[in-house]
Amino acid sequence: MGTRRPILEAHALPAAAYADEHFFDVEREEVFATSWVCVGIHDELSKPGSAIVRLVAGRSVILTRNTSGELRGFLNACRHRGTRLLDGDCTLGSTIRCPYHRWGYDLDGNLVSTPQFADAGVDRFDTADYGLHTVRVAVWQCLVFVCLSEETLPIEAWFGDLDQRLAGYRLADWHSHQTLPVEIEANWKLISENFQEYYHLCWVHPELARVSRVRDHYRYQGPGMYCGQTTTPISSDERGDWATMPPAEGLDPSDSASGRFIALFPNVLLSILPNHICVMRLEAIAPGVTHETCTWLLPPSTGHVPDEDFAVTRDFWLDLNAEDIDIVQRGQRGLATGGYTPGRLSPRFEEPLHRFHNMLADRFNGVPRIPDGDESDDQPLYGTGVNPLPWRMVESQTREGN
Ligand code: FES
Ligand SMILES: [Fe+2]
Known part of the structure; x- marks a missing residue:
């Protein structure tokens, strides 16, 4: 199957993985009953x-x-x-x-x-x-997990180096500010995959592409059951939608200048900004139906936030999410009725999907593997580097070096 080929030759998943009832039932046992x-x-x-x-x-x-x-x-x-x-x-x-x-x-x-x-x-x-x-x-961090299998590794091993990567945020101290349910007529994997790639950014989110530029995206993947990217700097923003609330106190220069976008396997899309987090938790209801629960969390150092300030950030997310929902629902319709045969993936933009598809294939085949992290010398293949320093730090180091 094309999933197991190296990224340069890999295929996307077949339509049945998104639209077939039997596949959905098997996936429930092989993936959701064996994962955190x-x-x-x-x-x-x-x-x-x-x-x-x-x-x-x-x-x-x-x-x-x-x-x-x-x-x-x-x-x-x-x-x-x-x-x-x-x-x-x-x-x-x-x-x-x-x-x-x-x-x-x-x-x-x-x-x-x-x-x-x-x-x-x-x-x-x-x-x-x-x-x-x-x-x-x-x-784990600010989230609660269940694992139905006794054989699965402990959660610390499951998420690999993520605890260490996220340590500076001290997310266990952040608190929920608002939660909204969203119903999406698409398979849960389409929603996760869409979150993992920014290939669609310019066309699906023309507004976002102005504040979160393609060239500011980098890979953020160590060993662990997750796919991640970071944008650094987070925004070169005229609109300031993500900057209406104060940043968390005590962040290091990299965390305070970056957005971390991490798809936790299998069912969380975690967006960590310097001043808020957006957690999208996915519940697979049927092959073509997913319940998404969106929760925004704020850091402990943030006191009272006026509703109108929070609303600017929340509504930015909701607008963005509406664009994503439109396109993944359209994706679902194509997969369900379009006679789709698996297409190819872009190594530059869609390697996280390849990693995700292989995590799925591992679960289906009973392979208890935790994927490795990116190698820094993969840069020519992926177009950008791995987990970079924020540009201000790079600039100041360059100045000091001159
Ligand atoms: S007490 Fe629970 S079923 Fe009888
Ligand atoms: Fe998107």
């Missing part, structure tokens, strides 16, 4: 008793914190006769109680009450055997 899947933002679980309910690879999962504040994840079905326990996000007391026959579970998932159950006698019944089924959970 993002289910929310850390502060959705910061209040005592807060619980969120999310669908991961077709399984309903409850996330909450136990009485010691540790994150816990459970499958959302009673161990008596399987009834759904929670309908959606809520605040729990000390127990999760089934509405059917009132079995109760503590916040570690232990079965702690079974009203009238044993009164008439029941043999070899030990409540310790009927606690909720647990799932692996993790908070």
Whole structure:
């Protein structure tokens, strides 16, 4: 298959990968049931008793914190006769109680009450055997993840060097400012791929292309389950849409001059700017339907932000997103009905898609590989360098060297 060929000869994925029901079902098991899947933002679980309910690879999962504040994840079905326990996000007391026959579970998932159950006698019944089924959970940076597989590497290994790359932002301290749901009539992979390449920038986003120039894009990929790019400088902006709020305090010169755009495998599109983050979390609903949840986070050093200032930044994103949604929905229509046979990828602009497609192929084939990072001597192939210093630093170093 063309995915496994080197980038200079590689093909895009076949249409079935985006439009076929059977492929979608297999992908749910091979990709979403074996990966670290993002289910929310850390502060959705910061209040005592807060619980969120999310669908991961077709399984309903409850996330909450136990009485010691540790994150816990459970499958959302009673161990008596399987009834759904929670309908959606809520605040729990000390127990999760089934509405059917009132079995109760503590916040570690232990079965702690079974009203009238044993009164008439029941043999070899030990409540310790009927606690909720647990799932692996993790908070990574500002995000919360679930992994249904026991075999998958720990999340720190999954994301490779990203923790280190992002360390300067201290994202675990940032807080959610606003969240908006968006429904997109396109396969989740089309949305991620579109985020990963800036080939379309000039034609789909003529406004953005003025403030985020193609030549300011660089690669930002080390070892890890992600595809990344950075723009440095972030903006040479007449409009200032991304600059209405103050930058985070304490960023180094590179972080404070750059935008980091990282597609976390499989389901997060993470955009980190010096003064805000935009997280787009994707939920694959059907081959041609994806729910996207957009959350903007602000750094801890940012105090009160007037609504009109935030709105400038948010609306810039929404305009941009609307342009992307239009084109990916059109992509979906073409793939679903156009008799598409796989085309070729541009090494210059679409190598991240090749990396992404190979991560998918690895999951489908049970290969537990974490991709390597870019080599700096790949520059002639990709047109730009790898993870550069901001231009001001380069300029000042050049001046000092003269
Ligand atoms: S199904 Fe939950 S208590 Fe009976
Ligand atoms: Fe775009």
